[in-house]
Amino acid sequence: MTVIPSALEIRGLVKCFDRPAVDGLDLTVRTGEFYTLLGPNGAGKTTTLRMVAGLLRPDKGSIHIAGIDALADPVSAKRILAWVSDEPMIYDKLTPYEYLEFVAGLWALDTAVAEARARELIGWLGLGGQAHERCEGFSKGMRQKVALAGALVHDPQVIILDEPLTGLDAGSARQVKTVLRERVAAGGTVIMTTHILEVAERMADRVGIIAGGKLIAEGTLDELRRQAGNSQTSLEDTFLTLVAEQAVAA
Amino acid sequence: MSHAGTLPWFAQHEVRLAWRDWLSMMTAGRRGRERIVAVLLVLFVVFAHLLAYYFVGRYVNVGTEPDKPALVVITGTALLSWSLLCSQAMESVTRAFYARSDFELILSSPVAVRKLFAVRIGAMALSVILMAMLLAAPLIDVLALRGGVRWLAAYGVVVAMGATAAALAVAMTVALFRTIGPKRTRLAAQIVAAVIAAVFIIGLQVAAILSQGTLSRLVFLESDTLVALVPDIDSLVWWPARAALGDLKALAVVLGASLALLGAAIVVFSGRFGEHAIAAAGVAHSGARQRTPSGFRRASAMRALRQKEWTLLRRDPWLVSQTLMQLLYLLPPALLLWRSYGEGTGTLVVLVPVLVMAAGQLAGGLAWLAISGEDAPDLVATAPVLASNIVRAKVEAVLGCIAVVFAPFVVALAFLSLYGAIVTACGVLAATAAATGIQFWFRKQATRRYFRHRQTASRFATFAEAFSSISWAAAAALAAGGTWLAAFPGAIAIGILAGARWMSPHKLS
Numbered sequence: 001m002t003v004i005p006s007a008l009e010i011r012g013l014v015k016c017f018d019r020p021a022v023d024g025l026d027l028t029v030r031t032g033e034f035y036t037l038l039g040p041n042g043a044g045k046t047t048t049l050r051m052v053a054g055l056l057r058p059d060k061g062s063i064h065i066a067g068i069d070a071l072a073d074p075v076s077a078k079r080i081l082a083w084v085s086d087e088p089m090i091y092d093k094l095t096p097y098e099y100l101e102f103v104a105g106l107w108a109l110d111t112a113v114a115e116a117r118a119r120e121l122i123g124w125l126g127l128g129g130q131a132h133e134r135c136e137g138f139s140k141g142m143r144q145k146v147a148l149a150g151a152l153v154h155d156p157q158v159i160i161l162d163e164p165l166t167g168l169d170a171g172s173a174r175q176v177k178t179v180l181r182e183r184v185a186a187g188g189t190v191i192m193t194t195h196i197l198e199v200a201e202r203m204a205d206r207v208g209i210i211a212g213g214k215l216i217a218e219g220t221l222d223e224l225r226r227q228a229g230n231s232q233t234s235l236e237d238t239f240l241t242l243v244a245e246q247a248v249a250a
Numbered sequence: 251m252s253h254a255g256t257l258p259w260f261a262q263h264e265v266r267l268a269w270r271d272w273l274s275m276m277t278a279g280r281r282g283r284e285r286i287v288a289v290l291l292v293l294f295v296v297f298a299h300l301l302a303y304y305f306v307g308r309y310v311n312v313g314t315e316p317d318k319p320a321l322v323v324i325t326g327t328a329l330l331s332w333s334l335l336c337s338q339a340m341e342s343v344t345r346a347f348y349a350r351s352d353f354e355l356i357l358s359s360p361v362a363v364r365k366l367f368a369v370r371i372g373a374m375a376l377s378v379i380l381m382a383m384l385l386a387a388p389l390i391d392v393l394a395l396r397g398g399v400r401w402l403a404a405y406g407v408v409v410a411m412g413a414t415a416a417a418l419a420v421a422m423t424v425a426l427f428r429t430i431g432p433k434r435t436r437l438a439a440q441i442v443a444a445v446i447a448a449v450f451i452i453g454l455q456v457a458a459i460l461s462q463g464t465l466s467r468l469v470f471l472e473s474d475t476l477v478a479l480v481p482d483i484d485s486l487v488w489w490p491a492r493a494a495l496g497d498l499k500a501l502a503v504v505l506g507a508s509l510a511l512l513g514a515a516i517v518v519f520s521g522r523f524g525e526h527a528i529a530a531a532g533v534a535h536s537g538a539r540q541r542t543p544s545g546f547r548r549a550s551a552m553r554a555l556r557q558k559e560w561t562l563l564r565r566d567p568w569l570v571s572q573t574l575m576q577l578l579y580l581l582p583p584a585l586l587l588w589r590s591y592g593e594g595t596g597t598l599v600v601l602v603p604v605l606v607m608a609a610g611q612l613a614g615g616l617a618w619l620a621i622s623g624e625d626a627p628d629l630v631a632t633a634p635v636l637a638s639n640i641v642r643a644k645v646e647a648v649l650g651c652i653a654v655v656f657a658p659f660v661v662a663l664a665f666l667s668l669y670g671a672i673v674t675a676c677g678v679l680a681a682t683a684a685a686t687g688i689q690f691w692f693r694k695q696a697t698r699r700y701f702r703h704r705q706t707a708s709r710f711a712t713f714a715e716a717f718s719s720i721s722w723a724a725a726a727a728l729a730a731g732g733t734w735l736a737a738f739p740g741a742i743a744i745g746i747l748a749g750a751r752w753m754s755p756h757k758l759s
Contacts, residue, residue: 053628053631053632054631054632055628055631055632075634075635075636076634078632078633078634079634081632082632083628083629083632085628089625089626089627089628089629090625090626090629091558091562091625091626092625093561093562093565093566094558094561094562095540097543098540098543098561101543101546101547101549101554102554102557102558103629103633104546104554105549105550105551105553105554105555105557106551106554106555106629106630106633106634106635107551107633107634108550108551108634111545111546111547111548112546114546115545115546118546132539132540132541132542133539133540134539134540134565150629
């Protein structure tokens with residue numbers, strides 16, 4: 001029987017700036033899972049995900065993405081990974097079509113396949129009317145959609161999103177959520193941070209809660225409720241209870 | 251403490267903001283550097299005075315009744331400086347229109363915005379005047395020290411120049427707003443500012459080449475041809491020069507007229523300033539439509555990166571204008587080159603360093619755009635491409651641009667002198683490589699819109715880049731002249747590079 005490696009496996013991850021931002025974090029995300037990372041401001045969520053995406057070098061620890069050691073072989077790890085940040089960074093002077101062509105070049109995709117996928121994504125995300133218009137006049141929601149299309153055009157196994165719904169209108173947010181759920185349904189893995197607990201509650205298969213650079217709780221919503229000691233509460237109450245307990249313990 | 255909403259209260263607010271901006275620019279935003287900056291400023295002032303002592307000696311004894319050639323030189327130099335002041339003032343006014351930072355707060359508050367904008371225009375004029383005084387002070391101080399206190403009247407002329415430059419800049423920017431609208435004004439004003447700065451300098455150089463066969467503006471200003479063409483000695487044209495020489499009547503007229511002009515500009519335009527600022531803030535940048543391509547082009551990651559850099563550069567009119575303005579300064583050497591065919595290789599010594607210097611400066615700007623000015627750093631950093639390959643592709647993009655600009659010059663030079671062309675090619679390559687290397691060692695992630703501020707990110711990198719270009723230019727000039735002394739500036743250039751490498755924050759981290 002073939003053992004499918006975890007989509008993400010983090011062991012003993014440490015990153016210090018002026019103080020420890022991530023402090024010996026262990027985290028496992030299964031393949032084909034929608035995993036949401038929650039935590040108060042400054043908990044270390046973004047720092048963790050930036051290290052996974054190869055944007056920051058950890059001080060200690062290991063990161064494996066689909067079995068690939070991301071620190072020893074970053075290029076192979078990046079080939080199967082996509083990163084979308086809360087602030088969509090795209091090129092104002094390129095059109096969405098040209099942006100996707102650039103991404104296809106960076107990931108060395110077959111042009112015919114990449115182009116077909118790009119056209120599909122542009123249509124899917126409702127960018128058809130602006131496909132050949134420079135991004136400089138786009139709203140934040142449209143920019144986020146372009147960034148998301150860039151993340152999906154190379155068909156990554158693992159997508160990491162840092163607060164992808166910040167600033168999006170209801171329609172755009174729903175589109176993004178639908179796209180992400182469809183990726184998971186197709187066997188992909190999505191790891192996402194959010195402050196919108198309702199989104200985590202409705203979309204995530206499992207939720208991890210980080211505070212003070214450590215994973216303080218993890219599981220399905222029911223499992224988290226049990227950890228918080230009340231099986232009837234909302235995720236918001238559960239989250240606040242667990243974070244408060246950790247703060248007292250610290 | 252002034253009452254809120256009054257002119258002094260607004261002035262106080264503006265002064266505080268201006269002071270903090272200036273301090274932040276000088277210290278690159280790092281606390282605790284104020285003392286170092288103060289020491290460096292004192293050293294700069296001393297050095298500038300020593301330099302001035304060397305250069306202005308011949309003018310010390312020009313009396314209050316000067317001859318025509320002296321008036322021509324002083325007026326020409328003042329006009330040159332004034333064109334630069336106009337350019338700087340225009341930049342400041344445009345920035346003030348488009349900086350949204352506090353407009354919404356001010357315009358939605360129940361105060362008379364006219365007062366604030368009057369203060370703001372006044373503050374802009376003051377900053378232009380102060381900058382001009384700072385640059386002129388060493389020359390004026392040395393002249394006053396050696397030639398008598400009458401030279402201090404030159405400060406009054408500097409104030410007049412700053413005031414008229416600010417008034418003209420406000421009038422021109424508002425005129426642009428009214429004629430071409432807020433959407434196009436930003437770019438147009440920047441181009442006009444750059445052209446104003448370049449046109450007079452280049453015009454003088456072109457005139458010098460055509461009439462005297464030299465790049466030297468001073469030789470042209472002192473030439474008999476020009477002196478014979480200009481108005482008589484008692485003309486009003488020379489009053490600013492006479493004022494600078496200590497003629498108090500001329501000074502009173504020049505200063506009074508210029509301050510009146512500035513006052514009129516403040517009164518006329520302060521009311522409309524807010525109106526135009528709202529229009530500027532409301533400009534929606536609708537993206538231009540591009541031609542629908544036939545399909546994705548097959549490209550490696552390296553090629554995709556190079557292509558991206560060239561496309562972004564081509565599509566950014568502001569960056570293109572900034573780059574082209576640097577190239578504008580190559581026109582006089584090009585003219586000199588054209589005129590020098592068949593006249594031997596003497597002009598090589600003049601031409602080669604200009605080309606090498608220009609290459610270094612252009613490469614510095616392009617390298618910053620390619621290496622530090624990345625609008626999607628996360629995308630590039632998370633792509634499955636080795637970091638060294640990303641840098642290589644970006645450097646190749648810079649080299650490609652430099653090759654396109656300078657190859658025609660090198661080819662043209664080859665017809666004049668093959669040796670000169672080889673020296674130029676080597677110098678251009680060395681200056682480009684050095685500027686690119688310095689930008690790489692001092693890279694600091696920023697978006698391309700911060701291009702203007704790149705020089706404040708690292709003062710060391712800015713100076714290293716400038717001195718490296720100068721050293722390579724000197725080495726190339728000496729090599730073009732066929733002397734082995736070229737090795738000295740070459741060694742200095744390599745020393746500067748080694749120093750920059752050693753000081754690089756990326757090496758230390």
